[in-house]
Amino acid sequence: MFPVGKCPKCEKVVTNPQIEQVETGSKLSGPLYRGINITCQHCHTIIGSAIDPIWLQKRIVDELLDAMGIAPRKRR
Numbered sequence: 854m855f856p857v858g859k860c861p862k863c864e865k866v867v868t869n870p871q872i873e874q875v876e877t878g879s880k881l882s883g884p885l886y887r888g889i890n891i892t893c894q895h896c897h898t899i900i901g902s903a904i905d906p907i908w909l910q911k912r913i914v915d916e917l918l919d920a921m922g923i924a925p926r927k928r929r
């Protein structure tokens with residue numbers, strides 16, 4: 854199956870979306886989270902944003918281990 858989704862700005866087919874890491878939230882309004890922006894590889898328009906799923910997975914595992922009294926492993 855070939856990608857057919859088009860960028861809403863340049864209208865080219867986005868076959869290789871780029872992922873940029875960003876911080877979300879504000880030090881004044883609450884905690885900072887790592888996020889990602891998914892951008893068009895042609896014109897760099899942001900076509901999606903989300904909390905960084907890898908960062909979120911690590912936080913959930915660390916909090917579960919902490920709740921169970923187990924120290925999280927050191928990670929690279």
Ligand SMILES: [Zn+2]
Pocket residue numbers: 860861862863864865893894895896897898
């Ligand atoms: Zn584009």
